[in-house]
Amino acid sequence: MDATDVMRVRDTCNVWVLRRGRDGVCIDFGSGAVLDRLDELGLDRVTDVLLTHHHRDQAQGLGRALEAGARVWVPPVEQELFTRATAFWEQRRLDDTYETRQEALSLLESVPVTGAVDEYRMRAYGGVEVYTLPTPGHTVGSVTYLVEVDGEQVAFTGDLLYGPGQVWSLAATQWTYGGTEGLAASLLSCELLARRGVARLLPAHGEPMEEPARALAATQERLAELMELRRVETAPFDYRRWVERPWREISPHVLLNTTSISNAYALLSDSGAALLLDWGYDLWTGWPLGGPRHANRPLLASVEALFRDHGVQRVDALLTTHYHDDHVAGANLLRDVHGAEVWSPENVAPILESPERYDLPCLWFDPVPVDRVLPFGEPVEWHEHRLTLHPLPGHTRYAAAVEFEADGTRYLATGDQQTHQADGRLIANYQYRNRFAIDDYVRSAELYERLRPDVLLTGHWTAHELDPAALAAHAADAARIAELHRGLLPVEDAEGVYARIVPYRSTVAAGGTLELAVEVRNPFADARRATVALVLPEGWRAEPARHEVELAPGEERSVAFSVSAGGGSRRVPVAVDLTLGDTPLGRHAEALVTVR
Numbered sequence: 001m002d003a004t005d006v007m008r009v010r011d012t013c014n015v016w017v018l019r020r021g022r023d024g025v026c027i028d029f030g031s032g033a034v035l036d037r038l039d040e041l042g043l044d045r046v047t048d049v050l051l052t053h054h055h056r057d058q059a060q061g062l063g064r065a066l067e068a069g070a071r072v073w074v075p076p077v078e079q080e081l082f083t084r085a086t087a088f089w090e091q092r093r094l095d096d097t098y099e100t101r102q103e104a105l106s107l108l109e110s111v112p113v114t115g116a117v118d119e120y121r122m123r124a125y126g127g128v129e130v131y132t133l134p135t136p137g138h139t140v141g142s143v144t145y146l147v148e149v150d151g152e153q154v155a156f157t158g159d160l161l162y163g164p165g166q167v168w169s170l171a172a173t174q175w176t177y178g179g180t181e182g183l184a185a186s187l188l189s190c191e192l193l194a195r196r197g198v199a200r201l202l203p204a205h206g207e208p209m210e211e212p213a214r215a216l217a218a219t220q221e222r223l224a225e226l227m228e229l230r231r232v233e234t235a236p237f238d239y240r241r242w243v244e245r246p247w248r249e250i251s252p253h254v255l256l257n258t259t260s261i262s263n264a265y266a267l268l269s270d271s272g273a274a275l276l277l278d279w280g281y282d283l284w285t286g287w288p289l290g291g292p293r294h295a296n297r298p299l300l301a302s303v304e305a306l307f308r309d310h311g312v313q314r315v316d317a318l319l320t321t322h323y324h325d326d327h328v329a330g331a332n333l334l335r336d337v338h339g340a341e342v343w344s345p346e347n348v349a350p351i352l353e354s355p356e357r358y359d360l361p362c363l364w365f366d367p368v369p370v371d372r373v374l375p376f377g378e379p380v381e382w383h384e385h386r387l388t389l390h391p392l393p394g395h396t397r398y399a400a401a402v403e404f405e406a407d408g409t410r411y412l413a414t415g416d417q418q419t420h421q422a423d424g425r426l427i428a429n430y431q432y433r434n435r436f437a438i439d440d441y442v443r444s445a446e447l448y449e450r451l452r453p454d455v456l457l458t459g460h461w462t463a464h465e466l467d468p469a470a471l472a473a474h475a476a477d478a479a480r481i482a483e484l485h486r487g488l489l490p491v492e493d494a495e496g497v498y499a500r501i502v503p504y505r506s507t508v509a510a511g512g513t514l515e516l517a518v519e520v521r522n523p524f525a526d527a528r529r530a531t532v533a534l535v536l537p538e539g540w541r542a543e544p545a546r547h548e549v550e551l552a553p554g555e556e557r558s559v560a561f562s563v564s565a566g567g568g569s570r571r572v573p574v575a576v577d578l579t580l581g582d583t584p585l586g587r588h589a590e591a592l593v594t595v596r
Contacts, residue, residue, distance in 0.1 A: 005018070005019040005149075006019075006147075006154065007019060007041055008202075009033060009034045009041075011029075011030030011031050012056075012058075012060065013030050013057045013058050013204040013205055014028070014206075015028055015029055015034050016028065016202055017034060017041060017046075018126075018128050018147065019043060020126065020127050022042070022044040022045075023045060023047045023126055024038075024041065024043045024045070024126075025049075025050065025125055025127075026048070027050050027052065027145055027156040027202075028051060028058040028156075028158070029049045029051070029058065029062055030057065030058065030060070030061055032060075032062070032065060033061070035065070035068055045069070046065065046068060046070045047125075047126035047127075048070060048071045048125040049065050050073045050117060050125060051072070051073065051075065052142055052156065052158025052159070052204060053075060053078065053138060053142040053158050054074070054075070054078040054106055054294070055105040055106070055159075056107055056108070058158070058204060059107055059111075060108075062082075071114040071125070071126070072111070072113045072114050073113065073114055074116060075119075075141040075142065077140060077141030078139065078141035079113065079294075080293055081106045081107070081294050082111055083111070083112060084110055085106055085107040085108065085109055085110045088103070088106060089106075098177040099177075100171075100176060100177055101139070101140070101174075101175050101176075102171065102172045103294075118132055118336070119133075119143065119337070120132070120333070120337040121336075128147060130145050130147055131145070131146040131147075132146075133192070133193065133196070134299055135158070135192070135193060136186075136189060136297055137182055137183075137185045137186030137189045138167070138168065138172045138173065138182070138186070139159075139172065140182075140185075140287065140295050142159070143158070144156060144157045144193060146196065152198075152200070153198045153199055155193060155201050155212065156204075157193070157201050157204070158203070159172070160186065160190065161201070161203060161215065162203055162205050163203070163206045163209065163215065164209060164211075164219065165215075165219050165222050167186070168204070168206070170226075173185075173186055176286075176288055178230075179286060180227045180286070181285045182285075183223050183226065183227040184237055185283070185285045186219075187220055187224060187227070187237070188239050188242060188285070188301075190219055190220050191239055191240060192243060193212075201215055242259045242283060244305075245305070246282075246283075246301070247266065247302065247306065250265075251406060251407035251409055252268075253267060253269075254267060254406050254407065254411065254457075255268065256457075257282070259283050259302055260281055260284055261280060261281050261326050261460075262278060262280045262327050262416070262459050263458065263459055263460060264277065264278050264279050264282070265278070265457050266310075267382075267385060267404065267406065268310065268311075269382070269383035270383070270384060271383050272311060272313035273314050273315070273316045273383060274306055274312045274315045275318075275319060275382055275385075276317070276334070276340070277318075277321065277402060277457065278318075278321055278459070279298070279318050279327070279328070279329075279330040280298065280324075280325060280329045280330060281298055281299070281326055282300060282302050282303075289326060289362075290362075296365070298333050300333060300338075315339075315340040316341065316382070317340055317341040317342070317343045317382075318334050318341070318343065319343045319344070319374075319387070320342070320345070320352065321348075321392075321401075321414070322348055322400070322415045322416065323348050323351040323360070323362070323398055324362035324396070325363065325365075326362070327459065328352060328368060329364055331364075332366060341371035341372060342369065343370070343371065343374055343380075344370045344372075344373060345376070346375050346376060347391065347398050347399075348398050348399065349373045351363070351398055352364075353369060354367060355367060356505040356506070358502075359500060359589075359591070360396075360434065360435070361431070374389050376390055377389070377390065385405075387402055388402075388403045389401070389402055391443075392447070393436075393443065394417050394428065394430055394440040394441050394443075395415065395418075395436075396434035397434065397436070397437070398434075398435070399415050399416075399417065400415075401444075403451055409454045409455055410452070410454045411454070411456075411457055412455070412457065414444075415459045416429055417429060417444060417459075418456075418474075419458070419461050420456075420458065424465075424467065424469070425477075426464075426470060426477070428478065428481055430481075432495055438481075438482050438485045438486060438492065438494045441477070441481055441482070442475075442479060445471070445475040446475075448474065449471055453466055454466065491523050492525070497588075498520065498522070498523055498578060498585065499518055499521070499532065499585075499589045500518070500589050501516055501517070501590065502517045503516075503591070504592065505592050505594075506592075506593050507593070507594045507595075507596060508594075508595055510566070510567040510595050511567060512564075512565055513563065513564050514563050515560060515562055516534070516563055516574070516591065517558050518532050518534075518547075518589075519556060519557075520551070520556065520578065521554075521556040522551035522553060522580060523554070523580075524553060524580065524581070525553050526553060527552050527553060528551055528583075529580075530549050530551050530557075530580055531548050531578070531579040532548075532578055533546035533547075533577045534561055534563065534574055534576055535574065535575040535577050536574050537572050539567070540574075541564045542561045542562070542563050543561065551580075563593075566595070571594045571595070572592070572593055573591070573592055574590065574592075574593055575587040575588075575589065575591075
């Protein structure tokens with residue numbers, strides 16, 4: 001990159017300035033003191049600011065940057081800690097908390113940003129070509145920026161390391177109470193950065209490092225030893241193996257990713273293409289699921305190993321078995337970086353595309369556009385392979401089994417439908433909030449018996465060979481599960497939820513109108529009249545005031561309400577009051593409405 005200099009302004013952190021002509025691009029911004037030194041730096045203006053992470057010592061002066069007309073770019077995982085910092089403080093839990101991530105170092109008030117940087121891609125910011133490499137460790141969302149300067153690649157590493165064998169903060173790497181997830185992530189990030197062959201490391205705190213390989217290795221050595229002194233596992237953490245060999249060959253055309261929390265599988269074509277089955281959190285080091293957006297991060301490091309080690313030239317598509325975040329979190333990133341399409345079963349696609357409409361666990365934060373909706377029972381041709389999807393309710397109502405044959409073996413990918421024991425016994429993995437029904441596992445046992453797969457590709461328990469004895473035992477267990485539910489429950493319904501408001505989350509202007517639907521179901525063995533009314537905050541109105549509908553046994557219907565919202569700016573719950581026949585169920589279901 002011609003005519004670009006790198007300069008440092010010492011502030012609350014090192015602010016690295018890339019000068020191109022009379023314009024400057026800043027990596028991190030500190031207090032904004034760089035703006036007071038433009039003349040001595042030979043600059044007329046700062047056009048762009050790129051943040052490595054969200055901490056105040058990197059970002060507290062962003063208000064000055066915006067006033068000066070600079071564009072502000074932030075790590076995608078941490079956007080809300082910039083744009084919704086005020087809300088973060090309003091909602092932050094303080095009592096009886098075990099939270100150890102250093103989110104208290106966030107900005108004290110919200111700032112608007114221009115956008116998120118493009119991870120795993122080169123992009124120009126203020127005329128400077130920058131590659132963004134995810135490097136979690138100091139924070140979950142941290143990134144490193146790679147820039148070519150004078151023919152050499154320079155890495156702006158934020159707080160990944162301070163110097164050879166040193167980090168700016170160890171406390172920042174403790175993402176959970178007593179955990180070592182951030183240490184493990186730091187080891188992996190150092191390893192991935194070392195393989196980039198950069199010439200210099202420029203940290204947010206500390207001095208430039210002219211021998212990156214030595215600096216990173218020294219840091220890894222100490223971090224690894226410290227981590228092993230805390231870990232309760234007996235086997236050492238082989239972070240180099242995670243980077244070098246993340247895939248295990250099940251057969252020549254079927255690979256298992258061994259470094260993600262949920263199993264991702266790759267089906268390979270002789271054409272050089274790959275089809276991925278699920279892609280959630282690659283290089284998962286143990287952070288707890290279910291936290292806020294900025295604590296959940298998809299990565300793509302293992303995709304690069306497909307290209308490097310397995311002859312893959314492109315990833316055609318990601319096929320999801322179900323909607324849970326640990327199986328789909330990386331879908332949008334796969335599309336953005338590698339151009340992979342998202343294929344999804346007909347019962348899963350609506351949830352991926354509109355998660356806000358559903359009150360379900362394990363929803364991914366962002367909508368996932370689906371490029372191809374796959375119907376059940378219709379074979380899908382992909383290069384030399386043929387795949388067929390089958391409904392697979394059990395773990396969740398919204399799931400599919402994917403049937404295909406490769407290398408003379410009949411496979412069935414079943415997501416999280418069941419676990420299995422060492423003796424081959426399949427264990428039903430049902431969760432009631434996932435919309436479990438009493439006979440779901442009876443249906444899956446019938447499917448397995450009909451298809452007779454050689455191997456189940458499971459969501460968390462690797463590949464499992466299936467023999468007749470295991471099939472028979474699974475069918476017997478499924479029948480007993482159904483029998484026990486029927487014996488234990490007064491109504492033949494495992495879920496116990498007979499009404500839902502759709503969408504579950506919505507936004508309305510103060511004084512505005514929104515449309516809500518109530519999906520109501522009759523679980524009883526006789527016909528019932530359903531009386532449905534909304535319970536609203538004071539000053540709100542619904543039209544009509546209530547619905548009365550006749551429902552046959554097991555029938556489900558949807559009724560619509562037009563709701564006039566009150567004033568103020570807040571998030572409020574609304575509820576549905578439900579009576580089925582002469583059985584009053586009260587305020588049976590709720591939804592959340594944000595008034596703006």
